[in-house]
Amino acid sequence: MSWFFALIPDTANVAIWSMMIASVLPLLFAILAKVLGGFGVADNSHPRDVVAKYTGRAAHANAAQQNSYESLPIFLASVIVAMLFFVPQVVINYLAVMYVMLRVIYGIAYIVNLPTLRSIIWTLSMACCFMLFYLAIKMAF
Numbered sequence: 001m002s003w004f005f006a007l008i009p010d011t012a013n014v015a016i017w018s019m020m021i022a023s024v025l026p027l028l029f030a031i032l033a034k035v036l037g038g039f040g041v042a043d044n045s046h047p048r049d050v051v052a053k054y055t056g057r058a059a060h061a062n063a064a065q066q067n068s069y070e071s072l073p074i075f076l077a078s079v080i081v082a083m084l085f086f087v088p089q090v091v092i093n094y095l096a097v098m099y100v101m102l103r104v105i106y107g108i109a110y111i112v113n114l115p116t117l118r119s120i121i122w123t124l125s126m127a128c129c130f131m132l133f134y135l136a137i138k139m140a141f
Contacts, residue, residue: 071122078132109121
C-alpha cells in the first residue's frame, strides 16, 4: 500500500481534485441508475417518479447516488477545515484520495448488493472525514 501513497504528491491540488471528483460521483451514479433502469426521453417530464419505481441494480445505483450526496458536505467541509488549520497537506491528500476510492468501492458494493461490505466501506469513508476534523482540532491547540 505504501507504493500507492508514494504516487500521491503533497500539493493542495490533489485535495482539490479529490473534492471535485467526489462532487461528480453522485452524478455518475445517477446516470448509471438511469441507464440500468431504461430511462427514456419521455421519462424526463417526471424523472423522480420514474426513478422511484426502479428495482434491482437501478434502484441500488439511485440509492448510491443519494447517499453520495448525503455524505458529500461532510467530506468537503472536512477537507476545507483541515486545510484552514494547516494539517500537513500530504495527510489531507492521503485521506481525501482514500475517501474518493472508498466511495467508488461503496457505490460498486451498493449496486451489486453487498450490504455488509457496503457498510464497512461507508464507515471507513466517514472515518477519513472525521480524521481530518480530528487533525484540524489537534492543530488548533
